[in-house]
Structure formats: C-alpha cells, structure tokens
Amino acid sequence: MMIQHSIPFSPELEGWWCVILTHQIYLPGPKNKIPFGSFDDLAINITRPDVVHQIGEYDGDPVYTLDATHILASESDLELDEFVGLRSILFEQNELFEFAARAYQVQLFLKTHQYCGQCGSPMQIIDWELATLCEPCKHRCYPRISPVVIVAIRKGSQILLAKNKRSTANIYSVLAGFVESGETLEQAVHREVFEEVGIKVKNIKYVKSQPWPFPHSLMVGFVAEYDSGELNLCDDEIEAADWFEFGEDMPPVPPFKTISRQLIEHTKRLVHK
Secondary structure, X not given: OOOOEEEEOOOOOEEEEEEXXXXXXXXXXXXXXXXXXXXXXXXXXXXXXXXXXXXXXXXXXXXXXXXXOOOOHHHOHHHHHOEEEHHHHHHHOHHHHHHHHHHHHHHHHHHHOOEOOOOOOEOEEOOOOOOEEOOOOOOEEOOOOEEEEEEEEEEOOEEEEEEEOOOOOOOOEOEEEEOOOOOOHHHHHHHXXXXXXXXXXXXXXXXXXXXXXXXXXXEEEEEEEEEEOOOOOOOOOEEEEEEEEOOOOOOOOOOOOOHHHHHHHHHHXXXXX
C-alpha cells in the first residue's frame, strides 16, 4: 500500500528525496537520479521544514518530498541547473516519473490548501494521512484528483488522431477531456468526442488508467469504434485531425510511456488481429 503521511523533520532521516521546484525536480549530477541519503546529503540550500512528507517506498527505503521554493537565490545557480522538468523525466527517465509525479502533486496540494476554503482559517496538516484540517470548522481536504477520459477511436483499419491547438510539439494523439460533474465516464467519452471532432462512437471499452501530474489528473483510457458523422473540428481545441492507417504515413505520436501511446498501440493490435 502506498504510504502518504507527514512526519517530524530530522536531519538524520534517510531515504530517497524528491525535491520539487514548481514544475521541476532536483536530479543532481553525476547520476542525474533522485538522490538517496540524509537531508544534509542533498547539499542544497533550502529551508529545513518542520515536517517531511513520505509518499512511498522504493527498494525498502522511504521516499520523501520537499518543497524547494525557498532556495537561497544568491547561492543557487548550480543547484537550479540540476532541476529538470517533469515531462523530461517522462520522456527520458521513465523509471523516475511515478515518484516525481506524486511528489509534485503532493506539494501542489499543500501549497494550495494553506487556508480553509470554508471559513478562511489556517489549515493544519494531519500527521497520519495526506490531508489538511481546519480546527475551527472541522473542514477536511484531500489532494484533488481530476478524472480525464482519453479514447482511441477505430474506423476499420484506421485510427483517429488529432493535434491539439495548445500543444507546442508537432505531435498527434488520441482525444481526451475532463469529466464533468454528474457524468459517467462513458457519457464523458461520447460528449468529448462529439464536441471536439463532431462524430459519434460505439462499443466503448475500458483499457487502463495513468496518473498525470499536469496538474493533478487521472487519465482513464478507453478504446471505441466509429459509429457515424463527419469530422467537424472544434476551433477552440483541435488544430487538425484525420483518420490514419498504421504504417509509415502515421504522424509523430507521443512516447511509449504515455497512456495515449499505449492506447494507440492497443488499437494497432486490434486492427491486426
């Protein structure tokens, strides 16, 4: 079971350290890996915290996360060079992504829940679970998780791929969108597909899920079959979309560790059965 709780800080605490700075994580050279050892082994100028948040275990040792917002700017040039973006870990060092993603989401939760959203009083961190509590009104908060449906759509031997307008890379992927209040996951698939590309789908089947820390999503992956309609792209969301055969004419797609690529590969296997 994944451990997520707060414990009193001690310089002697030993384990793996996920040090988060906004959307980046500390991977010091020469190994460029999550560092292991005591807090003092980090050799980084951050304010010593009152508590440390344990987010799991790796090889039998605890994994902790720290917020590096309070780096001493006058002495931080080298240290800042050793912070890398979460996306670069996903693309280049996939084995680190799970811990990096979890650490980022924990720090985001703590940063955005310092005060009670109900009465405005300061929130207290609970020491036996990852949650905050308002003592005056007893309002309790847990990390936010935003479900997103993501679906690969098949039409005969073709797959529908689209390029999102907000994407800075020339990558085509499958369709995705946030689940709205009161919707089932299947209803969200139907709605998102119709809103983004104007077609209807059928035979929706769940495949797998993936936590996605941009900023706190849970990607719920499906495959579906084309039912009816012509492509009619949403101007606000989709820059381009089309049906593609699997082969050399496929456009650039996401890397293998992403759920979007895994749904593409899953659909490819269905086509080639």
